[in-house]
Amino acid sequence: MRFRLKVNGEAREADVPLGTTLLGVLRDDLGLTAARYGCGHGACGACYVLMDGKAIAACMTRVEEAPGKNITTVEGLAKDGHLHPVQHAFIEEDAMQCGYCISGMLISSAALLSETPHPSDAQIRKALAPHLCRCGVYLRAVRAVKRAAQ
């Protein structure tokens, strides 16, 4: 089935079976691989994308829910060649090791800051809580979001 999507500000089309996950469409049909598979149950946060500004698990979202919505992936966070403040801040704090979970963390951080430009520590932790990081860079990630908010 043919679906018309708006991803990172561009009109895109995908011809996929009904019920295909948004994650599958992004990664396998649109070539956007920053959102990653981690569990397929929405329990690890590796696949998060923005849908109309809200951070959601793309592995739990069917493609038929996407038309008419603005989808943003990490590939679309930078604007006019400038990194988003959270992207800068994660580099500045070296808030990463292997990086597999970082796309998801960036998405949730961007969603948090657009709603709450000056979040408390508790609000930052709440926003990052869906994102499992096995390397364990949580404290650096919290610092990075705080830095981005400044």
Place this chain on the structure above:
Amino acid sequence: MNPGARRWGERPPERVEQRIVIEADGTVVARSGKVEYGQGIRTGFAKIVAEELAVPFERVRVELGETDRVPWDMGTFGSMSTSVDGKSLRAAATYARNLLVERASAHFGKAASELSVRNGCVFAADGRAVSYQELTAQAPLTGLVTEGSASPAPAGSVEDKPLRLEASDIVTGKARYAADVRLPGMLRGHVLQPPFQGAKLVRVNDETAGQVPGVTKVVKDGDFVGIVAERDEQALTAVRLLDAEWAPGEAAKMQPIDLMLRKDEGVEAAFATAAIRLDARYHVPHIAHASIGPNASVADVGDDGADLYVATQRPFALRDMVAGMFQLPPDQVRIHPQVMGGMYGRGNAGDSAIEAARLSRAVGRPVLVQWTREEEFRLSPCRPTLDAELRAGLDENGVLIGWRYDVRTNFHTYDASATLPPGVLEMTSGRNAVPPYRLGSAEVQLHVELAALRTGAYRSLAAAPNVFAIESFLDELAFASRQDPIAFRLRMIEDPRLRHVLDTVRDRSGWNSRPRDRGRGFGAACAIYHGTYIAEVAEVRVSADGLVRLERAWAAVDPGRLVHPDGARNQIESGIQQAASWTLLEELKHRDGEVTTTTWREYPIATVHDAPSEIDVVFTGRLDAPSTGVGEPGSVAAAGAIANAVFEATGIRVRRLPLTPANVMAAR
């Protein structure tokens, strides 16, 4: 040359051109068989080479693990990349610098002692300069790297700021993990997995599975059954529709292997005369690597050999495995390490790479296989269990005079056999079983046996479980003899570097003036891990129903000469964070060898809510001491420190991990 014939850690002499190449635009290529999986070794190597060759850091391009280009390497594990390969790279870079200065000496007609290097050029005293690329345009650098050419430590301190070569690609989504590789004509695959280790396939019916839309081929080869399809979800749907019957295989049998790691005279006599004698048993369960990215590989097997785009800790071993399987010469198998998700030992097994290679060969097109989360929990090798029996005797002055450590565990290597080269079991399953203390008369015995689950390498191997049992038991001894836990340890330590990290962490954590509230406690532990000295203090809070929260942690670490301070700090912090997760939350459960915890709900790991408010890391290494590793040491001492803090907070000694409310309350 047969790489398998080499002994652990043995390295042949190297030629400079295997390691360092100056390109026409001045780029310095540095090559290593190690791989990068988040530990920052690419950045560390670039810093080493930039330092020795006096070139800007950005001008160094590090090539890692590409088997057709880099020197042979056993694998990336044991926190040895900096200490071993970093040393080789440093020697090669120094050798290259000396060659460049020699050539410049001829070029200028000046003595080498009158020349200096900076910014990728050799300078004469009169200000004339010649670039490295000019010096190598006619003849590339060549020669056998001689020993002992490593440079003296630089004056002053090493620059300490966050820096990661991959950072920009990671935050923009450009980083390509194996599961992100897209080759023309690539298909997707999934394999029928046995329900438990050693199960034998009796029969399989693929009629329904083969009819799933998108399925290209059902590949059958003995017990190996796989589906190749246009889309991942199609292959997965089809593999789940395979109607298979399994029987228990011939259960692998092996007598436990008993090894005596230390046996002094007079152990029994020491116990007989002891003023205080203590016995205890400790248990550590299986845990999962739980990497966030499940194992994934792309294989492209054709007439000219095999290309594998993978995450692996052992590129050359994987190359030889695939070459053996297809009966190809090793140089026709090319391993291309991609950006890798965290490994923690997981990447020593072939798994999806072998599956992808077999499927690709069957269909003649590239195939991507990524394991599901369930497969990852169910089938990937896990950390062995530990069962330790300890006995110790103290004299009337509270000095340790007798020690016995009898420990039972499984294979921490991937070759679970009695035919491992001599010394390997002691180094792996026996790692850190002999503590760095004056023990009196001591006996340390190791028993290695097969587990019902598939076991393998896990960050620090047996060190973290051994150090948990030993450091917990030392606290029991300190308590029984009314001594401060850190002072008690210091009485038994001769090594000044270990004394120094313990002293330092005591001061940093405010140990001597720590609050003594009910439900709140501090605990300490220390270790020497592959030449790195580490001492940690943990502060915990324990609720009335036994819920443990890590509030803060401190670490003092001596890894010798630091290469990249903030990178090292990141490693120690995260080692503590990951080990806190093992210690407080994790147990891979199984029934008769069938894993029952196969989702994040059943196998929770630490989230940001579980992270402490602070992890304080201080380095005490000297610039003139050789560099040692930092990837694993942070994780080694954490469980002991946390369990000891729980005891101080509650008076409850929990001798079984994890320190869940149920296990804490059961130990009352």
